[in-house]
Amino acid sequence: MTFLTIIFRDLWRRPIRTALTMAGIAIGIAAVIALVGMASGYEKGIVKQLDVIGIDVIVSNMEGGLMPKAFDESLRDQVAALPDAAEVTTVLMQMLSVEDAPMIMVSGREWGGFTWEKLTVIEGRMPLDANERAVVLGTMAAEMLQKKAGDTVQIETEEFSVVGIVDGHSLVENGAIILALPLFQSASGYEGRVNFIDIRVPADAGADRIEALCRKIEDSFAGLRAVRASEVVGTSQGFKIARAMSWSTSILAIIVGIFGVMNTMLMTVFERTHEIGILLALGWKKRMIVGLILAEAAVMGILGGIIGVLLGAATLAILGTLPEVRGLLEPDLSQGLILKAILIAVGVGIASGLYPAWRGSRLSPSVALQG
Amino acid sequence: MPTEPIPSSASAIFAASGLTKEFDDGRVAALQGVDFTISAGEFVALVGPSGSGKTTLLNMLGLLDSPSSGSLKYRGDEMVSLPDPARYRAREVGFIFQSFHLLGTFTVTENVQIPMFGQGLSAKARAARAAELLDAVGLSHRLNHFPVKLSGGERQRAAIARSLANRPGVLLADEPTGNLDSQNAAQVMELLSQLQREHQTTLVLVTHDREVASHASRLLTMRDGRIISDSATP
Numbered sequence: 001m002t003f004l005t006i007i008f009r010d011l012w013r014r015p016i017r018t019a020l021t022m023a024g025i026a027i028g029i030a031a032v033i034a035l036v037g038m039a040s041g042y043e044k045g046i047v048k049q050l051d052v053i054g055i056d057v058i059v060s061n062m063e064g065g066l067m068p069k070a071f072d073e074s075l076r077d078q079v080a081a082l083p084d085a086a087e088v089t090t091v092l093m094q095m096l097s098v099e100d101a102p103m104i105m106v107s108g109r110e111w112g113g114f115t116w117e118k119l120t121v122i123e124g125r126m127p128l129d130a131n132e133r134a135v136v137l138g139t140m141a142a143e144m145l146q147k148k149a150g151d152t153v154q155i156e157t158e159e160f161s162v163v164g165i166v167d168g169h170s171l172v173e174n175g176a177i178i179l180a181l182p183l184f185q186s187a188s189g190y191e192g193r194v195n196f197i198d199i200r201v202p203a204d205a206g207a208d209r210i211e212a213l214c215r216k217i218e219d220s221f222a223g224l225r226a227v228r229a230s231e232v233v234g235t236s237q238g239f240k241i242a243r244a245m246s247w248s249t250s251i252l253a254i255i256v257g258i259f260g261v262m263n264t265m266l267m268t269v270f271e272r273t274h275e276i277g278i279l280l281a282l283g284w285k286k287r288m289i290v291g292l293i294l295a296e297a298a299v300m301g302i303l304g305g306i307i308g309v310l311l312g313a314a315t316l317a318i319l320g321t322l323p324e325v326r327g328l329l330e331p332d333l334s335q336g337l338i339l340k341a342i343l344i345a346v347g348v349g350i351a352s353g354l355y356p357a358w359r360g361s362r363l364s365p366s367v368a369l370q371g
Numbered sequence: 372m373p374t375e376p377i378p379s380s381a382s383a384i385f386a387a388s389g390l391t392k393e394f395d396d397g398r399v400a401a402l403q404g405v406d407f408t409i410s411a412g413e414f415v416a417l418v419g420p421s422g423s424g425k426t427t428l429l430n431m432l433g434l435l436d437s438p439s440s441g442s443l444k445y446r447g448d449e450m451v452s453l454p455d456p457a458r459y460r461a462r463e464v465g466f467i468f469q470s471f472h473l474l475g476t477f478t479v480t481e482n483v484q485i486p487m488f489g490q491g492l493s494a495k496a497r498a499a500r501a502a503e504l505l506d507a508v509g510l511s512h513r514l515n516h517f518p519v520k521l522s523g524g525e526r527q528r529a530a531i532a533r534s535l536a537n538r539p540g541v542l543l544a545d546e547p548t549g550n551l552d553s554q555n556a557a558q559v560m561e562l563l564s565q566l567q568r569e570h571q572t573t574l575v576l577v578t579h580d581r582e583v584a585s586h587a588s589r590l591l592t593m594r595d596g597r598i599i600s601d602s603a604t605p
Contacts, residue, residue, distance in 0.1 A: 001481045002494050009476045278472045281435055282486040283461020283537070365460075366435040369472070 007295050010268075017264060018300065024260035025304025025348055026311055029341045031253035033312020033333065035246035038319060041332035043239055049172035050229040053115055056210060057085075059197035059217055059226045067095060070193035073181075075221055076110075079197050082220075084213045087200040089113025092184055092193065098155055098177065101144045105176040106155060108184025108194075115198060119178065124149025124164030130180040134163040138174035145177075153177065158187040171330045199226075254348055257304070261352030265297050269360045276360050277368025286361040293357035294350055301349020305342045312341070383444075384541065384573050385409040385432060390441035392427050392596075401427040403596040404441070411540070412571040414564070416578055416587035416604070423593040425577040426545055432575060433464050433543045461486055465534030467563075469546035471526040473518040479529045480505060480514040486536040504532040508562060524555030531562060542567070544576040548583050560586050 011018045050058070059079060060068035073090055080088040092108040109115045111130035119126070119136065127134040135155075137147055142165045147153055151162045160179060168174050185191045201210055210228055217226035232239075269276070276289055316331035390405040402424045409415055417425040430436040431443055434456045443450045445463070453459050460466075465486075473482045483501035492500070505511055508528040518526055527547060534542055544563065548556035564586045567574040578584050585604055592600040 001477075001484050001497065003488065005481070006477075006488075013476050274472075275474060278474065279485065280457070281433065281460060281466050281472075282533070283457055283459075283489070284485075285457040285489060288489055364436075366430045369435070369468075 003292075003295070006292065007299055010272075010292070010296055011299060017267075021260055021264040022300050022304035022307060025257045025301055025345055026308035028250070028253035028257035028348070029305050029308025029345050030311035030315055032250040032341050032344060033309055033337065034315040034319065034331075035250050036243075036337055037312065037316045037331050037333050039239075039242045039246040040334065040337065041316075041320075041330050042242060044332050045171045045330055046232070046239075047230075049168075049170040050232065052118055052168065052170045052173065053198070054118070054200060055115075055198045055229045056201045056205075057199040057214060057217075057226055058229055058232050059199065059221075059224055060195055061223055061225070067093060068195045070190050070195045071224065073192055073194045075224070076194070076197055078220070079199070079217060082213060082216055084201050084205050084209050085199050086202045086205075087114050089115050089198050090181060090194040091115060091196040091198060092181055092188070092190055093195060094184075094188055096155065096188075099145055099153065101141075104141060104144065105172065106184060106188075107176045107178045108181040108188075109178060110194075111180045111182075113198075114200060116178075119166040119168055119173070121164050122167050124162070126164055126166075127180060130182055132163070132180075133158075133160050133183060135160045135177050135179040136164040136166045137162055138168050138176045138178070139165060140171070140174040141177055144175070155179075155184070156187045156189075158183075160187075254344060258348050258352045261297055261300060261349055262355060264300070265293060265353050265356035266359070268296070269293065269356045272360075273363060273368050274370075276363050277365050277370075280363065280365035281369060290357040290361045293360050294353045297353025297356070298346055298349040301345045301347070301352075302342070304349070305345025308345060309338050309341055382410045383408045384411045384413075384446060385575075386442075386444045386447075388442045390428075390431070390443055391439045392424070392431070392436070393439045400596055402431075402438070405596070405598055407591060407598055407601065409573060409575065411573055413589060414567050414574045414576070414587045415589045415591060416576050416584035417591050417593060418578060418581070418584050419593035419599075420579060424596040425579075425593050427596075428593070429543050429545050429575060429577050432541070433466055434459050461490060462537050463539055464541045464543055465536070465539040467527070467530050467534045467542065467544040467547045469549035471518070471523075471530045471550070473526055473529060473533070475518055478515045478517055479510060479521070482518065482529060483533045483536055486533060490537055500536065501532070504535050505529070507535075507566075508532045522555070523551050524558055527551060527555070527559050528562060531559070531566070535566070539572070541573045541575070544574065546577055546579075548578070548580065556580075556583065 061071050070092065076088060076090050079085055090110045094106050095103055096106050098104045126136060135153060137145065142148065145153060147162050149162055149164050152159050153162055185193065201213065214226035214228065217224060279289060313333050316333055320331045386408045388406050390402055392402040393400050405428065417428060419425055427436065431438055434450060437451050474485065480498065480501045483504055484497040487497045487500065502514060505514055508531055510525060510528055510532065513521060513525060521529065548559055551559060560583055563574065566572060576587060584590055587604055590602050590604055591598050
């Protein structure tokens with residue numbers, strides 16, 4: 001018999017209570033995995049999209065929420081005139097409810113801009129010019145809307161022909177409806193306005209020149225922020241809010257878990273007063289009693305954490321198939337997140353066991369034996 | 372019949388002088404100036420009616436409780452000043468309780484191993500020692516049974532094996548036959564007497580059963596928190 005045998009035997013003494021306590025931790029950890037995994041998936045999707053398109057610098061008004069506030073498109077030419085702004089193109093992007101899809105990305109792109117370059121037609125064709133009332137659908141958007149080339153799609157109050165299905169090589173691109181900028185400006189009521197200016201810098205421009213370009217844009221155009229594409233996720237207000245919301249909701253779930261374990265461990269200490277008295281009478285040191293109670297709490301944390309990770313992974317997989325989510329993000333379950341979740345679970349277990357362990361170690365052997 | 376305190380001697384394992392214990396903020400005086408000496412290897416029975424202070428005194432000998440005043444020495448050292456009470460309880464004394472106090476979620480052999488934790492023994496050594504002890508008390512066929520499956524006599528024999536786990540020099544038994552029928556009580560007392568004789572263990576036993584007390588070599592009779600007689604058994 002080892003110390004571990006004693007721990008598991010004690011936990012097995014009341015299997016339903018132990019299971020329910022672990023379920024409390026598991027739900028908290030599942031919330032962490034699901035919410036943080038969703039937020040992380042969204043961020044990674046955007047990063048991949050920017051990488052695929054080959055954007056170096058993004059200019060936007062960061063006052064908005066997940067989608068930046070629109071601004072006057074005439075700023076494009078002024079930005080294009082700056083040194084190291086080798087290629088410049090504008091985009092108006094909105095999340096809209098389109099037909100049966102509750103939320104889908106609609107991307108109006110400056111005709112001829114480099115944001116069209118990496119789209120590969122897999123069915124139909126690309127729009128002929130900026131004036132053709134046509135859209136192309138990313139593969140996932142086509143699936144969500146159940147459209148094929150030759151169908152029509154209604155965006156806000158206007159109807160467009162679906163002329164092609166494209167592979168954008170990233171989840172966000174594949175989940176989008178893509179059309180020429182003026183058409184979308186007109187359909188969405190944002191005439192003359194965009195919410196992104198995307199910039200490519202010369203191939204030989206190093207980090208310092210890109211940084212200088214960003215500073216120049218911010219200094220020249222009040223209200224606009226220019227960030228390197230690689231940093232957009234870290235600096236965007238929208239992403240910060242999403243991250244903060246996912247973590248704060250998770251922390252609430254974790255706090256509930258902490259009180260659940262603490263309650264269980266306190267009940268365990270109260271119920272086992274007599275047993276603790278026996279252990280003390282048999283020569284167990286107080287620190288062994290503390291160790292036993294903390295170890296039991298930690299084991300519940302570890303097991304609850306593992307169950308929570310599995311539950312969270314399943315939740316992520318299910319969420320990824322929801323119409324509200326599909327095409328917008330690919331839930332992300334990284335090893336780092338799993339490790340964080342398990343560490344949190346163990347921390348929850350130990351933190352919850354501290355007070356009960358202290359109570360247990362304070363018992364007088366003679367009084368406890370009568371308990 | 373009041374007795375004169377026996378003076379402390381070199382072989383004294385316990386020496387008490389003016390020992391008192393009060394509970395409930397002094398409203399209950401469980402011990403009222405107790406003096407005695409117990410020598411190493413003695414078999415002493417503490418007898419007396421319920422509430423006379425026998426168990427309180429035994430708890431103090433086991434460092435489960437501390438006196439309100441007076442002196443209680445173990446091998447010449449003041450017990451309240453012992454640096455490591457847990458070590459004392461683990462290595463110097465073994466407890467045997469009236470209601471056995473076996474842990475129900477552990478098998479007999481596991482119960483015997485419980486006091487060995489923290490004593491620097493490997494799991495294998497603990498298991499081997501437990502098997503040896505259980506064999507000595509006639510329970511080698513019950514190693515993997517849970518206490519609930521044992522008879523009262525078997526439970527107490529398992530508890531005796533547990534009390535010997537760390538080879539203590541002192542056994543403290545509180546009404547060890549109190550929950551047993553006469554046949555099992557006789558067997559348990561025979562076992563305790565045999566262990567005490569073979570290992571020259573100091574055995575302090577609390578009982579109000581004269582038959583049980585007759586196994587001891589010395590009787591300390593208590594009443595109202597005092598030792599009223601100290602005599603050899605007939």
